[in-house]
Amino acid sequence: MPTLRPNIRGTRRLAAALLAGGALLAPAASFADTTITAVMHSSLRVLDPVITTAHITRDHAYMIYDVLTAVDENFQPQPQMADWTVSDDKLTYTFTLRDGLKFHDGAPVTATDVVASLERWGKRDSGGQMIFDVTASLTAADDKTVVWTLASPFPPLLNVISKQSALPPFIMPARIAATSPDETITEYVGSGPFVFNTDAYEPGVSATYDKFEDYVPRDEPPSWMAGGKVVNVDHVVWTTMPDNLTAINALANGEIDYIEQIQVDLKPILDASPDVTVEMRDPLGYVTIGRPNFLYPPFDNKKVRQAALLALSQEDVLATMMGSPEYYTICGAIFGCGTPLADETGSEPITSGAHPDEARALLEEAGYDGTPVVLMQPTDVVSLTNQPVVAAQALRNAGFNVDMQAMDWQSVVQRRAQQSPPDEGGWNLFFTNWMIPEISDPLINVMVNGRGDDAWFGWPDDPEIEALRSDFAQAPDDAARKAAASKIQAHVMDNVNYIHLGEYAMPQARRDVIDNMIQSPVPVFWNITKDGE
Amino acid sequence: MLGYILRRVLATIPVMIIVAIFVFLLLRLTPGDPAAILAGDAATPAQLERIRDRLGLNDPLYVQFLTWAGQTLRGDFGTSLISNTPVSGMIASRLGPTINIAMMTIVISVLLAVPMGVIAAWRHRSWVDFLVMSFSVLGFSVPVFVIGYILIHIFAIDLRWVPVQGYKPLSDGLGPFLARAILPSLTLATIYVALIARMTRASMLEVLGEDYIRTARAKGVRENVVLFRHALRNAAVPILTIIGTGFALLISGVVVTESVFNIPGIGRLTVDAILARDYPVIQAMILLTAGIYVFVNLLVDISYSIFDPRIRY
Numbered sequence A: 001m002p003t004l005r006p007n008i009r010g011t012r013r014l015a016a017a018l019l020a021g022g023a024l025l026a027p028a029a030s031f032a033d034t035t036i037t038a039v040m041h042s043s044l045r046v047l048d049p050v051i052t053t054a055h056i057t058r059d060h061a062y063m064i065y066d067v068l069t070a071v072d073e074n075f076q077p078q079p080q081m082a083d084w085t086v087s088d089d090k091l092t093y094t095f096t097l098r099d100g101l102k103f104h105d106g107a108p109v110t111a112t113d114v115v116a117s118l119e120r121w122g123k124r125d126s127g128g129q130m131i132f133d134v135t136a137s138l139t140a141a142d143d144k145t146v147v148w149t150l151a152s153p154f155p156p157l158l159n160v161i162s163k164q165s166a167l168p169p170f171i172m173p174a175r176i177a178a179t180s181p182d183e184t185i186t187e188y189v190g191s192g193p194f195v196f197n198t199d200a201y202e203p204g205v206s207a208t209y210d211k212f213e214d215y216v217p218r219d220e221p222p223s224w225m226a227g228g229k230v231v232n233v234d235h236v237v238w239t240t241m242p243d244n245l246t247a248i249n250a251l252a253n254g255e256i257d258y259i260e261q262i263q264v265d266l267k268p269i270l271d272a273s274p275d276v277t278v279e280m281r282d283p284l285g286y287v288t289i290g291r292p293n294f295l296y297p298p299f300d301n302k303k304v305r306q307a308a309l310l311a312l313s314q315e316d317v318l319a320t321m322m323g324s325p326e327y328y329t330i331c332g333a334i335f336g337c338g339t340p341l342a343d344e345t346g347s348e349p350i351t352s353g354a355h356p357d358e359a360r361a362l363l364e365e366a367g368y369d370g371t372p373v374v375l376m377q378p379t380d381v382v383s384l385t386n387q388p389v390v391a392a393q394a395l396r397n398a399g400f401n402v403d404m405q406a407m408d409w410q411s412v413v414q415r416r417a418q419q420s421p422p423d424e425g426g427w428n429l430f431f432t433n434w435m436i437p438e439i440s441d442p443l444i445n446v447m448v449n450g451r452g453d454d455a456w457f458g459w460p461d462d463p464e465i466e467a468l469r470s471d472f473a474q475a476p477d478d479a480a481r482k483a484a485a486s487k488i489q490a491h492v493m494d495n496v497n498y499i500h501l502g503e504y505a506m507p508q509a510r511r512d513v514i515d516n517m518i519q520s521p522v523p524v525f526w527n528i529t530k531d532g533e
Numbered sequence B: 001m002l003g004y005i006l007r008r009v010l011a012t013i014p015v016m017i018i019v020a021i022f023v024f025l026l027l028r029l030t031p032g033d034p035a036a037i038l039a040g041d042a043a044t045p046a047q048l049e050r051i052r053d054r055l056g057l058n059d060p061l062y063v064q065f066l067t068w069a070g071q072t073l074r075g076d077f078g079t080s081l082i083s084n085t086p087v088s089g090m091i092a093s094r095l096g097p098t099i100n101i102a103m104m105t106i107v108i109s110v111l112l113a114v115p116m117g118v119i120a121a122w123r124h125r126s127w128v129d130f131l132v133m134s135f136s137v138l139g140f141s142v143p144v145f146v147i148g149y150i151l152i153h154i155f156a157i158d159l160r161w162v163p164v165q166g167y168k169p170l171s172d173g174l175g176p177f178l179a180r181a182i183l184p185s186l187t188l189a190t191i192y193v194a195l196i197a198r199m200t201r202a203s204m205l206e207v208l209g210e211d212y213i214r215t216a217r218a219k220g221v222r223e224n225v226v227l228f229r230h231a232l233r234n235a236a237v238p239i240l241t242i243i244g245t246g247f248a249l250l251i252s253g254v255v256v257t258e259s260v261f262n263i264p265g266i267g268r269l270t271v272d273a274i275l276a277r278d279y280p281v282i283q284a285m286i287l288l289t290a291g292i293y294v295f296v297n298l299l300v301d302i303s304y305s306i307f308d309p310r311i312r313y
Helices: A008-025 A055-064 A111-122 A126-133 A157-162 A244-252 A264-271 A302-311 A314-322 A356-366 A382-397 A409-415 A463-474 A478-495 B002-029 B034-039 B045-055 B061-073 B087-122 B127-141 B144-158 B174-208 B211-218 B223-234 B236-253 B255-260 B266-276 B279-307
Strands: A035-039 A069-071 A077-079 A082-086 A092-097 A135-142 A145-150 A194-196 A206-211 A235-239 A276-279 A286-292 A373-378 A402-407 A429-435 A499-504 A508-511
Touching (some): A035 A244, A069 A157, A077 A082, A092 A111, A111 A126, A111 A145, A126 A135, A126 A157, A244 A508, A244 B255, A286 A302, A286 A382, A302 A382, A302 A478, A314 A382, A314 A499, A373 A409, A402 A409, B002 B061, B002 B279, B061 B279, B087 B223, B087 B279, B127 B174, B144 B174, B144 B255, B174 B236, B174 B255, B223 B236, B236 B279, B266 B279
Antiparallel strands (some): A092 A145, A194 A206, A206 A235, A286 A499
16 A cells, blocks of 8 residues: 655645746736726716716716816805806806816817806706796806806805705716706716726726816815815726625725725724725715605604604614714704704704604504504615614504515615505605715705605695795805704704604725825815825 | 527527517516616606606507517617616626636536546445535535635635736736636536536436446446446436536526626626616516527537437437
């Protein structure tokens, strides 16, 4: 019987082969240019920032388009493409384009382009529609001057056109802006700091942006969407990774540079990586909300809605969603804590925990007859799966008869648009999330719209809130605006137009080779530097 | 044989028509709204309605079907409702990664599994047999994403031999291609090695009991010749079937592996399209998958006659 001896020569040969293989298989170490590879929160599929309110499309638009004016970290409108003057009667806004503005195809940006872009945007955006309702004329006085004349004053005009929430008014060439607002554009030419590389674009896979060499930044330091947009890298590649763990492994391995959102339960993996920083780049974060259907029992009854508010608890919902108090905040301000309109009037029922006994008593007082509450639970969106489960149990604890129906998010979005009764394909309650800038103002926050069939899903017919919104729109200064917003806050908490379930934040992660990322609710890639590669 | 192939190809036409009608109706009966994906969460019902009108989603079903069928017959799969790009281009760019990974998986699986199955059958009820069968049970039982993460941890994170994720086409060079294709292929191979090894073993056990094997052995033919030339060739038909259907399954169903390794293949494309209710993409993908199954089955049938001369058409 032969004795077993280690095959030294064979082992060495194998080791050499493996080493050679390893060298062969090693990823390419460097790029000729500086490239930031980023994994964003979602894949980019729709490229028209006027047709959709999707965050990823807005983020894409900030890369390639510029805006007339932009909000800074104090929520104040600042000049971006243009400076402005307002006439004494507050009826005429004159915008003057700054020098050096050029589209990516080489054409100069003119006032005609601005007018066409604003007109297309104004047909889709609810704030824009309100401005155009009182617009007497919007004209290009010359190549650099836009004159916007109103029939009656609209004090928040600059705030609306400077917003960074859904549908900011991005400026495109007039020939592209001539596209119907219900059709998607097919040419992506902006005057922003990056050029969209259409050849490298793969929908759902990756989007590439190249530095726009002719972009002239403003002189001011960057502050949210305002200030100088100085680009220090040659390319930015957004790559889609459907699996968060894959993205985290790739970041730790140096294959990508940045992840816009990491799942909190996976953070310990990155905490162990010496070359990676996990941080909160978005200073505001998100809210999670529940929306009742006002058309049918039981939520057509104000006392029943109030009972639901008492039954639910922000703490319970947020703790289940996020796991760690490090990533959520109990907050009763419907316009978001930390925003200029923050006010917690009337929020005690939802911020102080669950009150099942009080809720039960109120339900009896309301004469609730056990009508089932059809509650929709999306099962395929991580950030929306848990709220319905916690809410259903809390409502049951208070005596509601809850019929929780599991479905995918697409089924939720189709069903929430159905105005039929809950037992015929309709619904009573659903949940969703918003970025704080999207709910930070009564003109932006669609859940405080009370125009019945024209309101957001749930369709509250609420003339009182419409009057309060009108007061807000006409408020002459910040103090008056804040007072008007406070009344809306009190009304929403009393009438339960929606259930504000608190705030949460998603951490971001970056390799330490990239730095100088500015704090902003929108992930932007100007100002960033990349060292050592 | 040529007549047989022609008959089989013609027989695919009614199959594809039935698949097309079935898929079209099924998709329209499923709740979901591509307009909502397009417009975003803050869109009002009126905005959604205008987008649905523009996309033709409010047209009667038969109008939508005839429009789509007419386009498809002209070889045009239409345009994605969500990204507004041609569906054929989207599929073409995603097909390469999936086919390459599938082919590598099948090659690795066959090279490992067939000898394993043959040896397990040859050494029936020995420890070798026990080992092969144990591996098969393990291969079936452990989810692919678990195997994928284990391989990533060892080879990409600890040893740093290969990247964690991504895909490079062969045109970028053999090294970059292999570096990114090897781990997903190995991950998927664990299932198919188990499957093919079991089938090979069962088929070989049946054949090894036949008279002609005993005769060959009695005549003093060497054991490896008995096993690989006589027995394996006659045991090949069920093995080929499992390899063929395995390949078709790989093409259509590697979505988990594509997600774990971030490979832009058609599995991911299909699931994304389903989640977004992007009807033209889903319809094209299902037609394509049905076509691949039909084509692979045809190839398997043809190959039967090569491996088993008793089969005649």
